[in-house]
Amino acid sequence: MALFITKRLLMALATVLVVAVLAFLLVHAMPGSPGAVSLGAGASQDAIDEVNRRLGWNDPLLVQFFRWLGDAVQGNLGVSLIDGRSVSADLANRLPVTASLAAGATVLSALLGILLGVTAAVRGGFLDQAIGGFVGLLVALPAFWIGIIFVYLFAVQSSVFPATGYVPFEASPRDWAMSLALPVITLAVGGAAFIARQTRASMLEALQQEHIRTLRATATPTWKILYIHALRYASLPIVAGIALQFIGLFGGSVIAEQLFAMPGLGQAVQNSVSTHDAPSVQGVVVIATVVVVAVNLVLELATKFLDPKLRAS
Amino acid sequence: MIPSVAPAPHQRKNALARFSAHRLFASPGGVAGVIWLAALVAASLTAQWWLPYKTEDQDFTAVLSGPTAAHWLGTDELGRDLLSRIFAAAAGTLGTSLITVIVGVGLGTVLAMLAAAAGERVEAVISRVTEIMMSLPGTVIILAVIGAAGTNIPLIMAILGILISAGIYRVILGQAKSLQSQLYVDAAKVDGVSTLGISLRHVLPGLTNTIVVQSALIFAVGMLIQAGLAFIGFGPPIPQPSWGGMIQGASQHVYDAPWLMVPTGAVLALTVLAANAIGNALGKAPNTTASHLPSAAARRQRARAVAAVGAATTPSANPVADSDAAPANGQLSVRGLSVGVDGGPRLVTDVSFDVEQGTVLGLVGESGCGKTMTALSLLGLLPSGVAATGGQILWNGKNLAAATDREMEAIRGRDIALISQEPMRALDPMFTVGYQLTSAIRRLRKMGKADARKEARTLLEKVGIVDAERILKTYPHQISGGMAQRVAIALALSGRPRLLVADEPTTALDVTVQAEILSLLRSLVKDTGMSVVMVTHDLGVVADICDNVAVMYAGQVVESGRTANILDNPRHPYTLALLAADPHANSAADMPDRLATISGQVPQPKDWPTGCRFAARCQFAGSACAAPVPLLASGSEEGLVRCVKADELAVEGLEWLATEVPTHRVLKIVERDLA
Ligand code: SF4
Numbered sequence: 001m002a003l004f005i006t007k008r009l010l011m012a013l014a015t016v017l018v019v020a021v022l023a024f025l026l027v028h029a030m031p032g033s034p035g036a037v038s039l040g041a042g043a044s045q046d047a048i049d050e051v052n053r054r055l056g057w058n059d060p061l062l063v064q065f066f067r068w069l070g071d072a073v074q075g076n077l078g079v080s081l082i083d084g085r086s087v088s089a090d091l092a093n094r095l096p097v098t099a100s101l102a103a104g105a106t107v108l109s110a111l112l113g114i115l116l117g118v119t120a121a122v123r124g125g126f127l128d129q130a131i132g133g134f135v136g137l138l139v140a141l142p143a144f145w146i147g148i149i150f151v152y153l154f155a156v157q158s159s160v161f162p163a164t165g166y167v168p169f170e171a172s173p174r175d176w177a178m179s180l181a182l183p184v185i186t187l188a189v190g191g192a193a194f195i196a197r198q199t200r201a202s203m204l205e206a207l208q209q210e211h212i213r214t215l216r217a218t219a220t221p222t223w224k225i226l227y228i229h230a231l232r233y234a235s236l237p238i239v240a241g242i243a244l245q246f247i248g249l250f251g252g253s254v255i256a257e258q259l260f261a262m263p264g265l266g267q268a269v270q271n272s273v274s275t276h277d278a279p280s281v282q283g284v285v286v287i288a289t290v291v292v293v294a295v296n297l298v299l300e301l302a303t304k305f306l307d308p309k310l311r312a313s
Numbered sequence: 314m315i316p317s318v319a320p321a322p323h324q325r326k327n328a329l330a331r332f333s334a335h336r337l338f339a340s341p342g343g344v345a346g347v348i349w350l351a352a353l354v355a356a357s358l359t360a361q362w363w364l365p366y367k368t369e370d371q372d373f374t375a376v377l378s379g380p381t382a383a384h385w386l387g388t389d390e391l392g393r394d395l396l397s398r399i400f401a402a403a404a405g406t407l408g409t410s411l412i413t414v415i416v417g418v419g420l421g422t423v424l425a426m427l428a429a430a431a432g433e434r435v436e437a438v439i440s441r442v443t444e445i446m447m448s449l450p451g452t453v454i455i456l457a458v459i460g461a462a463g464t465n466i467p468l469i470m471a472i473l474g475i476l477i478s479a480g481i482y483r484v485i486l487g488q489a490k491s492l493q494s495q496l497y498v499d500a501a502k503v504d505g506v507s508t509l510g511i512s513l514r515h516v517l518p519g520l521t522n523t524i525v526v527q528s529a530l531i532f533a534v535g536m537l538i539q540a541g542l543a544f545i546g547f548g549p550p551i552p553q554p555s556w557g558g559m560i561q562g563a564s565q566h567v568y569d570a571p572w573l574m575v576p577t578g579a580v581l582a583l584t585v586l587a588a589n590a591i592g593n594a595l596g597k598a599p600n601t602t603a604s605h606l607p608s609a610a611a612r613r614q615r616a617r618a619v620a621a622v623g624a625a626t627t628p629s630a631n632p633v634a635d636s637d638a639a640p641a642n643g644q645l646s647v648r649g650l651s652v653g654v655d656g657g658p659r660l661v662t663d664v665s666f667d668v669e670q671g672t673v674l675g676l677v678g679e680s681g682c683g684k685t686m687t688a689l690s691l692l693g694l695l696p697s698g699v700a701a702t703g704g705q706i707l708w709n710g711k712n713l714a715a716a717t718d719r720e721m722e723a724i725r726g727r728d729i730a731l732i733s734q735e736p737m738r739a740l741d742p743m744f745t746v747g748y749q750l751t752s753a754i755r756r757l758r759k760m761g762k763a764d765a766r767k768e769a770r771t772l773l774e775k776v777g778i779v780d781a782e783r784i785l786k787t788y789p790h791q792i793s794g795g796m797a798q799r800v801a802i803a804l805a806l807s808g809r810p811r812l813l814v815a816d817e818p819t820t821a822l823d824v825t826v827q828a829e830i831l832s833l834l835r836s837l838v839k840d841t842g843m844s845v846v847m848v849t850h851d852l853g854v855v856a857d858i859c860d861n862v863a864v865m866y867a868g869q870v871v872e873s874g875r876t877a878n879i880l881d882n883p884r885h886p887y888t889l890a891l892l893a894a895d896p897h898a899n900s901a902a903d904m905p906d907r908l909a910t911i912s913g914q915v916p917q918p919k920d921w922p923t924g925c926r927f928a929a930r931c932q933f934a935g936s937a938c939a940a941p942v943p944l945l946a947s948g949s950e951e952g953l954v955r956c957v958k959a960d961e962l963a964v965e966g967l968e969w970l971a972t973e974v975p976t977h978r979v980l981k982i983v984e985r986d987l988a
Contacts, residue, residue, distance in 0.1 A: 011441070011445070015448055015449070023457060026457045026461040027460070029462070030460050121608070122608060124608020124609055125609070125610025126610065128608065136593075137582070139585075140583075142537050142540055142560070142578075143541070144540075144541060145581070148574055152574070209738070210605065210735065210738040211739055211742070212604075212605035213731070213733070214731070214739045214740065214741070214801070217731035218726040218757065218804060219723070219756060219757060219808070229741055229744075230606070233742070233743055247447075247451070248451075251451050251453055254453070254456065254545060269456045273456050273459055281456075281457050284453060285453050292448060293448055309742070
């Protein structure tokens with residue numbers, strides 16, 4: 001187990017490093033030098049060169065990368081070329097927004113998805129087909145389209161929830177929850193459909209295992225077979241599915257943030273890509289990777305812990 | 314043994330293509346998906362000839378209009394015709410999504426085939442890399458690429474394909490590996506075909522269906538992501554229409570013109586649905602029929618069937634009481650039992666036997682003879698879709714064939730218990746032995762937790778486990794097969810049953826362990842007075858433990874009686890053949906030089922003849938055998954036999970003729986019953 005965790009940690013570290021290199025290269029391929037970007041159109045070539053020299057733009061790539069890496073390890077991701085603010089500070093403000101969104105959507109989609117998937121597998125017949133059709137439709141509808149419809153229904157037609165904006169938790173927990181409601185539901189719809197499918201398939205597979213017959217042969221009540229034994233067996237692939245889902249939702253929050261004007265990482269990356277703000281882009285990519293890899297690691301350990309075979313070894 | 318020759322690859326491919334095509338068009342969703350995509354592509358490619366407006370034509374008399382005669386799907390905020398814009402954008406969206414499919418599925422497939430062909434080292438490296446790729450925040454990386462390269466849609470879709478290829482690799486790898494290791498690939502290797510040749514000619518065709526399924530699903534993903542990017546402003550340059558961009562435009566007017574959301578969203582959703590439907594139609598649906606616990610809907614259906622059996626088999630008003638004098642406690646009487654697939658063939662017909670308390674009955678025969686189905690019907694645990702269709706299973710006078718699942722629940726474990734062939738699979742891998750045992754004891758004997766724990770230990774000791782306390786704490790995967798079978802027996806004993814149904818309980822075990830388990834069962838019968846129905850193909854087991862035998866062939870009992878009589882003085886040619894073919898049943902002294910074989914196979918239920926079902930393989934078959942053969946008294950004690958020539962054979966003392974297979978090379982003729 002300890003060996004397993006060490007291995008996974010090294011893998012995670014490698015992943016982040018690879019992404020850091022990739023991000024660095026991508027950012028350097030962006031059109032326009034930092035000087036040109038930060039000074040904007042109409043700046044003189046001398047001024048641009050001066051800024052570039054100050055930022056070390058003309059140093060060899062390797063030197064630049066290690067300088068960036070050295071700073072990054074100490075928590076300094078550079079300053080924005082557009083408004084000169086610290087990228088780290090900006091992202092620290094934004095991370096909770098996206099994290100709340102992705103975590104909320106993951107939890108909601110897991111609950112909904114498991115409920116739907118288990119019901120479909122256990123009840124069978126018409127209900128199974130109805131849920132299958134419903135889930136198929138949810139998978140096909142783009143999240144942003146569903147989001148707009150939600151805005152129309154719950155914010156325009158009846159103002160149950162605010163249409164846009166984000167209220168920090170510290171300001172008002174109630175408003176925080178209200179401001180998250182629509183974006184979280186929007187994101188969770190597709191995720192729930194995915195997890196429902198995964199759950200249904202895993203439950204059906206669990207029910208095909210021979211030990212289910214043994215349980216019936218010892219007069220185990222049906223509810224116990226379904227919700228204790230079969231669900232426990234199916235929990236491994238379901239949790240793995242939820243882990244995958246989180247990655248998707250973390251990225252998918254870009255769209256929800258745009259739609260609901262949430263000041264999260266997604267909005268940051270969208271803005272900085274549009275304005276060619278290299279340090280910001282690089283910062284977001286790395287931070288997003290760190291978060292996703294970390295959560296993935298935790299969920300993977302959880303999966304392993306659920307499996308007696310792996311836990312014992 | 315000569316390995317069965319795999320079909321030639323080209324045949325295989327054709328069969329596969331036909332199968333896929335058939336499956337696609339058998340599903341209404343698949344057909345609808347194909348029609349929609351084909352229509353969309355055709356409409357989009359011919360758009361310039363039929364579209365009523367150019368994409369940039371502005372009709373200021375009809376801004377943000379709903380559907381009208383002039384604008385079938387309405388107009389946007391600049392008075393542009395939605396229908397024209399949707400179809401003009403279709404070709405680009407579909408085409409660029411195809412890039413993701415080609416790059417993603419192509420790269421994933423190549424990587425999987427490479428990993429399968431090049432051995433473990435390469436596989437480990439590729440798997441690591443794909444693992445990293447799968448744990449990346451894909452959307453953020455795509456956005457960074459857009460930052461570097463601008464909104465170059467084909468490039469973005471290609472990068473998306475690369476990110477997706479890791480998932481495809483995962484899906485395909487297992488299948489590619491199993492194809493790679495198949496017989497015909499080995500044969501090709503011997504013939505000197507290069508690795509590349511094997512991959513292309515033998516592995517790739519086998520992957521076709523999976524590749525098509527994944528392509529359809531990835532196509533849908535590509536469209537959704539592309540639309541999403543256009544929605545947040547990274548679509549084709551501005552005046553050019555794109556589905557995501559149009560929805561983005563519509564979202565600005567959700568307050569004053571909500572209709573605008575509908576046409577584009579619907580077309581996008583339908584297209585994604587179509588691709589998914591094609592993928593699902595071709596893909597492997599989870600098999601719901603193999604479930605050991607049928608769904609609620611299936612259970613309701615079954616309850617109706619059970620009621621029908623009850624009504625059909627019991628003419629008297631009281632379905633439970635038997636006309637005979639009430640049988641002794643612990644007596645099983647099966648009368649004319651039939652088991653069949655719902656709406657399909659019968660698997661067991663007109664089977665009758667009795668099991669007296671404290672005796673062991675062997676159900677013997679090759680696989681496919683209906684032994685296991687007969688045994689499982691005693692517990693009402695037939696697989697989904699299979700049910701008792703007639704006859705009676707009288708347990709203490711109650712007809713279990715017509716019992717509801719709730720009534721059976723009161724019988725299972727407490728009256729009748731089950732042990733099965735593979736003890737490892739019969740135990741729940743997720744729970745400890747102790748949990749499984751104690752929860753069964755608490756349920757079946759209404760004991761408290763502490764008492765149940767104590768009882769569990771006693772039971773384990775009773776089945777010959779020395780360090781019971783340790784075993785209670787283990788998970789099934791931590792103990793050996795023989796130990797697991799002992800645990801399974803203890804579990805079956807937890808409700809103090811009076812009848813134990815044992816389905817090939819020793820087949821999967823080592824020979825020495827087999828003997829131990831058999832002697833354990835024998836002593837349990839002696840100590841507890843329970844009776845046993847033992848399903849086996851092994852006449853050695855029969856000789857060892859059974860008091861009575863019913864030999865089954867193709868769903869019928871062909872001979873039954875006391876074990877000693879049957880083994881010493883078999884009357885039915887099938888029994889003769891089984892004995893002649895089984896080295897265990899022949900004592901070492903009179904072991905023949907040559908063992909006989911029974912040529913041919915047990916016929917499939919749909920191929921059963923009206924006459925003797927063994928006729929096709931019988932050495933004594935004659936014209937009289939074509940008529941239905943009744944089960945008649947064989948003349949030795951209470952024995953019964955189903956053969957028109959039984960008397961003749963007994964008088965002439967004929968023997969099953971050995972064929973040309975020398976004893977030392979005989980493979981098990983009687984196959985292991987894997988069903
Ligand atoms: S009835 Fe005829 S075919 Fe059937 S077992 Fe007897 S001899 Fe053989």
